[in-house]
Amino acid sequence: xxxxxxxxxxxxxxxxxxxxxxxxxxxxxxxxxxxxxxxxxxxxxxxxxxxxxxxxxxxxxxxxxxxxxxxxxxxxxxxxxxxxxxxxxxxxxxxxxxxxxxxxxxxxxxxxxxxxxxxxxxxxxxxxxxxxxxxxxxxxxxxxxxxxxxxxxxxxxxxxxxxxxxx
Numbered sequence: 001x002x003x004x005x006x007x008x009x010x011x012x013x014x015x016x017x018x019x020x021x022x023x024x025x026x027x028x029x030x031x032x033x034x035x036x037x038x039x040x041x042x043x044x045x046x047x048x049x050x051x052x053x054x055x056x057x058x059x060x061x062x063x064x065x066x067x068x069x070x071x072x073x074x075x076x077x078x079x080x081x082x083x084x085x086x087x088x089x090x091x092x093x094x095x096x097x098x099x100x101x102x103x104x105x106x107x108x109x110x111x112x113x114x115x116x117x118x119x120x121x122x123x124x125x126x127x128x129x130x131x132x133x134x135x136x137x138x139x140x141x142x143x144x145x146x147x148x149x150x151x152x153x154x155x156x157x158x159x160x161x162x163x164x165x166x167x
Contacts, residue, residue: 001155004079004086008148011075015141018068025069026134028062033133043137046073047106069141076144077104083148087155096151103144110136115143 018025029043032052043049053066080100087093102108113136 001086004083005152007075007079007082008145008152011072011079012145014068014072014075015145018065018072018141021065021068022138024061025065025138028057028065029134029137031058031062032056032066042111042133042135044109044111045107046070046104046110046140049137050106069137072141073104076100076141076148079148080104080144083151087158090158092154093151093158096147096154100144100147100151103140103147110140112136113139113143115139 029049029052033039033043033056035056035058036052038052043052049066050070053063053070057063057066080097084097089097103110103113115138
């Protein structure tokens with residue numbers, strides 16, 4: 001359990017670095033969408049970001065920030081699977097992990113999700129960007145981090161015998 005909490009802290013630290021570069025991320029998405037001639041539909045999935053990076057990214061700054069986003073998503077996905085092995089689960093914790101896995105699915109449509117308070121990632125976007133293009137993709141990581149913190153909180157309330165270590 002401590003190992004999982006440490007992994008979550010490390011992901012949060014990486015996310016804080018990423019968050020400082022949100023405008024660079026939005027710029028990279030804008031550039032790659034232009035290169036892909038894909039300006040109408042929103043950035044709605046992890047696989048779409050991956051495709052933009054793989055096929056339409058022309059500079060190292062854009063590639064670096066898109067890669068950073070994808071790496072954080074991948075780390076969250078790995079942690080989600082690790083959490084399943086650490087805890088035998090109950091309805092609440094299993095539901096939280098299922099939500100995380102669904103959100104992190106590469107084909108999941110992210111366009112409708114929005115990060116809730118205290119996250120202000122969507123507030124940094126213009127109204128058009130938030131509503132129509134990037135609101136879901138910038139909301140993904142904070143939403144999943146909140147779910148994982150909720151999982152930790154619920155798990156820590158459970159009796160010790162409900163936990164087992166899968167190391």
